[in-house]
Every structure is written in structure tokens, then in C-alpha cells.
Amino acid sequence: NAGVMQNPRHLVRRRGQEARLRCSPMKGHSHVYWYRQLPEEGLKFMVYLQKENIIDESGMPKERFSAEFPKEGPSILRIQQVVRGDSAAYFCASSPVPPPLGYTFGSGTRLTVV
Amino acid sequence: DQQVKQNSPSLSVQEGRISILNCDYTNSMFDYFLWYKKYPAEGPTFLISISSIKDKNEDGRFTVFLNKSAKHLSLHIVPSQPGDSAVYFCAASDPSGTYKYIFGTGTRLKVLA
Numbered sequence: 532n533a534g535v536m537q538n539p540r541h542l543v544r545r546r547g548q549e550a551r552l553r554c555s556p557m558k559g560h561s562h563v564y565w566y567r568q569l570p571e572e573g574l575k576f577m578v579y580l581q582k583e584n585i586i587d588e589s590g591m592p593k594e595r596f597s598a599e600f601p602k603e604g605p606s607i608l609r610i611q612q613v614v615r616g617d618s619a620a621y622f623c624a625s626s627p628v629p630p631p632l633g634y635t636f637g638s639g640t641r642l643t644v645v
Numbered sequence: 646d647q648q649v650k651q652n653s654p655s656l657s658v659q660e661g662r663i664s665i666l667n668c669d670y671t672n673s674m675f676d677y678f679l680w681y682k683k684y685p686a687e688g689p690t691f692l693i694s695i696s697s698i699k700d701k702n703e704d705g706r707f708t709v710f711l712n713k714s715a716k717h718l719s720l721h722i723v724p725s726q727p728g729d730s731a732v733y734f735c736a737a738s739d740p741s742g743t744y745k746y747i748f749g750t751g752t753r754l755k756v757l758a
Contacts, residue, residue, distance in 0.1 A: 636688030
């Protein structure tokens, strides 16, 4: 019974490149949440998705960031034209419906922009 | 605007003693509070929660206390064990959508053997 799987664990991108982060939810979970943790800060909510729908993207930067959770396959967080300030740990969590208190996070993807 | 604050970045405690981790918040509309534990290179793991209508919740060695008038909560770990060494995050569920959490910056707990 695998937990939330994120890949890659580490991703290095040069400024201006695109970063794609993947999140496979736990079996039976249809809701996915993405959070970002900048250095020396707490996790910050980015987006909440269910399959084929974005429910709440209030925490997503207005430009360069997008997220999807297709009918088949993992959820993808996409960052276009990365900048140094995008360097952070990106965590994904999943939950069944309705979301319980305290959902399960994956191990994260650490993005480094050089 | 930091709505959830953990003012102690680190804490060291002797094995077997009590660990007390503190958290303050500013928004009186928060309904639920949570504690997460995070080991290096892993994701945060949910530990314990408390509803704003309660003042205490206990689960084994872990107890969370809520003082609404002071907008303060604390996590007590008794007795502390070396395996408890981790970063602890306090979080509150956002009133605009209880599925999203507002996290503090974390407190690194080190339990000394």
C-alpha cells in the first residue's frame, strides 16, 4: 500500500528551463494538494485539485506556474522559465473525499535552479 | 503576514523528559489546528489535531493544548525519545477552505540520549 509518490526527488534546472514535478496519490485518493517550502519557511499552500478539475489555485503564483491532475496518470506541477527564487521543496499530499483532518504528504521534490 | 508563528527555531531536551513546543496564531477564525512532524528528506507526517471547541487532545505520548483567549497552542511529548528528534510544524486550517493549511516555520527538536 504505497504512500504518496513524488518524482523526481531532486531536480536541477538552469534559469529559463521548465520544471515538471509529478505526484501519484495514494490508492483510492482522488484529491491532490501541492505545497511549497522555501528555505527557512513553513509550507505554503499552492493548489488543490481533483481529477480533471482545479478546485482552488489561490496559492499559485500568477505567472509561469500551472497544475493539472488528468483522468489517468499523476498530477503534474509545471513551472515554466524557472528563476532562482523557484528553488524550494515542493510537497504533494492526497486525500479521499471528504478530506480528513491531516492529509498525507509525499517525500517532496527539491528543485534547485542554477 | 505570518498568521501561524513558531518563535523557537530549535529545542533540545533530555531523553525521558517532557518536550513542549509552542505555537501562536493571529486569526481567531481558525477552526482546527494540527501538528506535523518532519524528518530530513521526508514529507511532513500528521501527528495530532485539535478542534477550536476543545482545549486538549491526547494521543499516547502526545498532547496538544489550546488556549483560545491567548491564541496559543502547545504540543507536549512525554516522555521524549531520541526518535522524536525532528522538525515539528504547527498548522491551522484556513477558514476559507478547511482543506488548506497555514503552516508555521517549524521548531527543530533534538532529544538527547
